[in-house]
Amino acid sequence: MARINEHYQKLQAGYLFPEIARRVREFSAENPKARIIRLGIGDITLPLAPAVVQAIRETAAEMGTEAGVHGYGEDQGYGFLREAVREHDYAARGIDVAADEIFVSDGSKQDSGNIQEIFGSECRLLVTDPVYPVYVDTNVMAGRTGEADDRGRYGGISYLPATEENGFTPDPPDEHADLAYLCSPNNPTGAVASRENLTRWVAWAREHGAVILFDAAYDAFIQDPALPRSIYEIPGADECAIEMRSFSKRAGFTGVRCAYTVVPLKLTGETASGERVPLHGLWARRQATKFNEVPYVMQRAAVAVFTPEGRKQTGEQVTYYMENARRIREGLTASGFTVFAGEHAPYIWMRTPGGISSWDCFDQLLERAHVVGTPGSGFGPSGEGYFRISAFNSRENVEEAIERIGGAFGG
Numbered sequence: 556m557a558r559i560n561e562h563y564q565k566l567q568a569g570y571l572f573p574e575i576a577r578r579v580r581e582f583s584a585e586n587p588k589a590r591i592i593r594l595g596i597g598d599i600t601l602p603l604a605p606a607v608v609q610a611i612r613e614t615a616a617e618m619g620t621e622a623g624v625h626g627y628g629e630d631q632g633y634g635f636l637r638e639a640v641r642e643h644d645y646a647a648r649g650i651d652v653a654a655d656e657i658f659v660s661d662g663s664k665q666d667s668g669n670i671q672e673i674f675g676s677e678c679r680l681l682v683t684d685p686v687y688p689v690y691v692d693t694n695v696m697a698g699r700t701g702e703a704d705d706r707g708r709y710g711g712i713s714y715l716p717a718t719e720e721n722g723f724t725p726d727p728p729d730e731h732a733d734l735a736y737l738c739s740p741n742n743p744t745g746a747v748a749s750r751e752n753l754t755r756w757v758a759w760a761r762e763h764g765a766v767i768l769f770d771a772a773y774d775a776f777i778q779d780p781a782l783p784r785s786i787y788e789i790p791g792a793d794e795c796a797i798e799m800r801s802f803s804k805r806a807g808f809t810g811v812r813c814a815y816t817v818v819p820l821k822l823t824g825e826t827a828s829g830e831r832v833p834l835h836g837l838w839a840r841r842q843a844t845k846f847n848e849v850p851y852v853m854q855r856a857a858v859a860v861f862t863p864e865g866r867k868q869t870g871e872q873v874t875y876y877m878e879n880a881r882r883i884r885e886g887l888t889a890s891g892f893t894v895f896a897g898e899h900a901p902y903i904w905m906r907t908p909g910g911i912s913s914w915d916c917f918d919q920l921l922e923r924a925h926v927v928g929t930p931g932s933g934f935g936p937s938g939e940g941y942f943r944i945s946a947f948n949s950r951e952n953v954e955e956a957i958e959r960i961g962g963a964f965g966g
Contacts, residue, residue, distance in 0.1 A: 668690075766795060886958075
């Protein structure tokens with residue numbers, strides 16, 4: 556008899572977003588005339604930028620010729636894309652990242668879930684709470700945690716509450732951990748870590764010999780140029796941090812798929828005997844073994860994002876979504892709701908009205924306003940009492956949703 560991986564049995568209920576989809580399907584079946592506005596999952600709604608579309612067309616035509624066809628790609632991604640990333644995302648901000656430290660992938664979700672494979676099962680984890688579910692669930696699946704308690708917190712993980720009191724950007728703890736997941740701009744709270752906050756985290760990681768797994772998938776939405784977009788803006792971070800970024804939200808690639816992860820050559824881990832081993836080589840081996848690279852066409856499309864036209868067009872799309880976020884934030888505030896974020900991320904983090912639970916808020920919003928959001932408790936215990944609203948939608952739908960939400964709860 557084939558034995559299952561029983562660590563999957565520890566997982567709490569279903570993954571957050573499929574559960575949301577299930578509830579919406581049931582409501583739609585019972586209310587077929589209801590026009591639902593979806594502000595839940597952070598998926599793009601604007602079409603791909605013209606520069607990206609042109610690159611896809613031209614590269615597809617190139618692939619139809621004997622001289623231009625490409626098969627398996629380079630292990631870490633094509634050099635033309637890695638060099639473009641190095642130049643525009645790092646060198647342009649005075650950050651020294653080498654092209655051979657960059658690994659192209661098909662998504663930062665995948666990378667943030669898969670990166671734990673290169674670390675030992677005994678590693679102690681630290682996450683901020685609330686947190687993107689992938690960080691926790693993939694470690695549960697790998698057997699790195701104990702069972703969940705009655706609050707949904709797993710043994711073997713240290714949870715660092717991100718609260719209104721600390722601006723949803725907690726400082727590092729006094730305790731030791733081996734791996735710490737950070738996300739800035741944060742999903743779900745929309746908070747952005749300051750330079751001072753990240754400096755404290757880097758100092759903590761170096762003191763404890765920890766590795767920071769830094770998710771910067773929403774870096775393009777940061778509006779203040781003084782705020783750090785990369786953890787490598789902090790001196791010493793290349794000795795203690797891995798960074799993941801994505802084209803999904805910054806360039807509308809959720810249906811195209813391209814991202815990248817930076818593993819510095821200086822960064823090492825330790826064997827049981829105390830030997831220091833470069834993590835770059837371990838990730839390279841993992842990717843070469845389990846991943847066959849992003850298609851050539853999509854990597855050419857990603858390079859188009861960095862052209863003058865691509866930067867202008869994708870920048871306008873980011874501006875569009877951030878204007879949606881501003882309208883949601885100000886509209887809900889005017890209706891009497893307590894809201895946070897929306898200045899540097901495409902998410903609004905709202906306190907649930909009347910102190911109701913986050914899933915009750917989800918159900919009531921769906922039933923009364925026909926609007927879908929994301930319950931905060933789905934991101935962890937400290938997310939209870941909050942609700943995430945996405946700015947990814949049309950201007951018309953956003954304006955209507957603001958009115959519906961205000962009307963549903965009476966402000």
